Amino acid sequence: MADKNKSTKERIIGAANSLFYMAGIRATSVDAIAAKAGITKRSLYYHFQSKDELIAEYLGSRDQLNLNAYKKWFAAQEGDVSAKLRALFNGILETTSHPKWRGCGFQRTVGELANKPGHPAIRVASLHKKKVEQWLAEEFCHNGLVNADVTARHVFLLLEGAMAAMLVHRDPAYIRQAAEAAALLVSHAAQSEDC
Amino acid sequence: MADKNKSTKERIIGAANSLFYMAGIRATSVDAIAAKAGITKRSLYYHFQSKDELIAEYLGSRDQLNLNAYKKWFAAQEGDVSAKLRALFNGILETTSHPKWRGCGFQRTVGELANKPGHPAIRVASLHKKKVEQWLAEEFCHNGLVNADVTARHVFLLLEGAMAAMLVHRDPAYIRQAAEAAALLVSHAAQSEDC
DNA sequence: GTCTATAAGCCGATAGAC
DNA sequence: GTCTATCGGCTTATAGAC
Known part of the structure; x- marks a missing residue:
């Protein structure tokens, strides 16, 4: 998998990008992003302080x-x-x-x-x-x-x-x-x- | 109150209009709309089949x-x-x-x-x-x-x-x-x- | 037509182990 | 850095009394 070469943070942003764009911000849960990135929600919150921060990084990407x-x-x-x-x-x-x-x-x-x-x-x-x-x-x-x-x-x-x-x-x-x-x-x- | 002269349905749409517009669709709960209209959630669901129907009527208004x-x-x-x-x-x-x-x-x-x-x-x-x-x-x-x-x-x-x-x-x-x-x-x- | 009560599950975020 | 487990609250929608 090409995903193996990406950092965890990059994989989270990639998952957020896909889900936020396709379904919308509030319709996408942090659980769903973590699952799509192949990690647990707790690990996601290690890399990002909050969902709001993740939203900003999604747009930045x-x-x-x-x-x-x-x-x-x-x-x-x-x-x-x-x-x-x-x-x-x-x-x-x-x-x-x-x-x-x-x-x-x-x-x-x-x-x-x-x-x-x-x-x-x-x-x-x-x-x-x-x-x-x-x-x-x-x-x-x-x-x-x-x-x-x-x-x-x-x-x-x-x-x-x-x-x-x-x-x-x-x-x-x-x-x-x-x-x-x-x-x-x-x-x-x-x-x-x-x- | 002028609201007394409005039907329940009109008051629900009025509350939905205010909340949906100010906060957004998914950020607004059916609970909040019912509370703002001064009725219970169960009564709201008597007048509208679903939240989706209420969204459409909100825009229609x-x-x-x-x-x-x-x-x-x-x-x-x-x-x-x-x-x-x-x-x-x-x-x-x-x-x-x-x-x-x-x-x-x-x-x-x-x-x-x-x-x-x-x-x-x-x-x-x-x-x-x-x-x-x-x-x-x-x-x-x-x-x-x-x-x-x-x-x-x-x-x-x-x-x-x-x-x-x-x-x-x-x-x-x-x-x-x-x-x-x-x-x-x-x-x-x-x-x-x-x- | 309006009420109380509740189902059944999802929400963002955190505790503490390893 | 990642895990399991969980908190306290909120979600849409429904059951049944009156």
């Missing part, structure tokens, strides 16, 4: 993975920024069309913890979303768009809306039309001199 | 309320469609800036029930969101926009994204810039002959 997927889709496409953006939305379209897709893990976790302002997992989610938006702004800037920050925020809002709408309707047309709106807004931002 | 608020903000503003749209986003800005705001109840409920496809509450949420989008399309059509359906979908996606982003960042700038993006997209849809 998805931060780079998510961002790297976006970067990969964007960079792999040749052409101008609008072609790359179309490729980004295509990647999201494929991901969200998978039957095991359960929405954006960050959005869903923040939604479940909405009654706990200041929860560490909310901070992790906020930072992740800021990273995505800032990455978009940098790419737009390097591709010579005016007001790259503003356009990045508009596209980010469409990304968030696309995932929320896809979760409730389960209709890929929402992703495609979010991409269409993003393309309109990007084409509206003409070429400029520098960043 | 917010359907018209939400839609009417949007319609009110839009209609109260004099001027062209872009002015009315600005007023709509202003209403959302005020609502979401309130410290007791806990995100879109429909989005959060769908997020919590993502592991239960076909749950009755998900259907209610999907229908509600469709109503909002279709209302936007009708307003855009009556105001002479071309491709009213497409523009309505774009604006709807921005609305969803604005609420999701506001919940994670708690920064009203996201609402304002969603309104800005919506204005750009609406101005892009010029006048046409009829619906």
Whole structure:
């Protein structure tokens, strides 16, 4: 088993990742995570102080993975920024069309913890979303768009809306039309001199 | 008490509405709802078959309320469609800036029930969101926009994204810039002959 | 239609042995 | 660092009296 090469902590986070994402935070018990990781609950509490800490680490483990997927889709496409953006939305379209897709893990976790302002997992989610938006702004800037920050925020809002709408309707047309709106807004931002 | 004039069922839904929205679905027990409604749990189960049914009725009770608020903000503003749209986003800005705001109840409920496809509450949420989008399309059509359906979908996606982003960042700038993006997209849809 | 009482099990977290 | 055992409380839902 490849799991043998992982530390206990890594196996716990892997189990938490799978269960928290598929079933939700409150629907997943610490017992279930420990069982999936192949340890007892007492051992889990040796590695993590509380369930809340584990929730934050679960989201933290998805931060780079998510961002790297976006970067990969964007960079792999040749052409101008609008072609790359179309490729980004295509990647999201494929991901969200998978039957095991359960929405954006960050959005869903923040939604479940909405009654706990200041929860560490909310901070992790906020930072992740800021990273995505800032990455978009940098790419737009390097591709010579005016007001790259503003356009990045508009596209980010469409990304968030696309995932929320896809979760409730389960209709890929929402992703495609979010991409269409993003393309309109990007084409509206003409070429400029520098960043 | 005004509650005396309400039926038991209405009081249960009122209690469920408050608790489900403020704390979340799974974080709210049937015990707590019954206590808040001033009845016993057994009486609650006389009026509702299960917690799942109560969740669906909770969302159903917010359907018209939400839609009417949007319609009110839009209609109260004099001027062209872009002015009315600005007023709509202003209403959302005020609502979401309130410290007791806990995100879109429909989005959060769908997020919590993502592991239960076909749950009755998900259907209610999907229908509600469709109503909002279709209302936007009708307003855009009556105001002479071309491709009213497409523009309505774009604006709807921005609305969803604005609420999701506001919940994670708690920064009203996201609402304002969603309104800005919506204005750009609406101005892009010029006048046409009829619906 | 509302009540008391309870089923049968799961929850997060901990004690103490090894 | 991992184990067995358990605490005290909460979970949805139901039985049966009135």
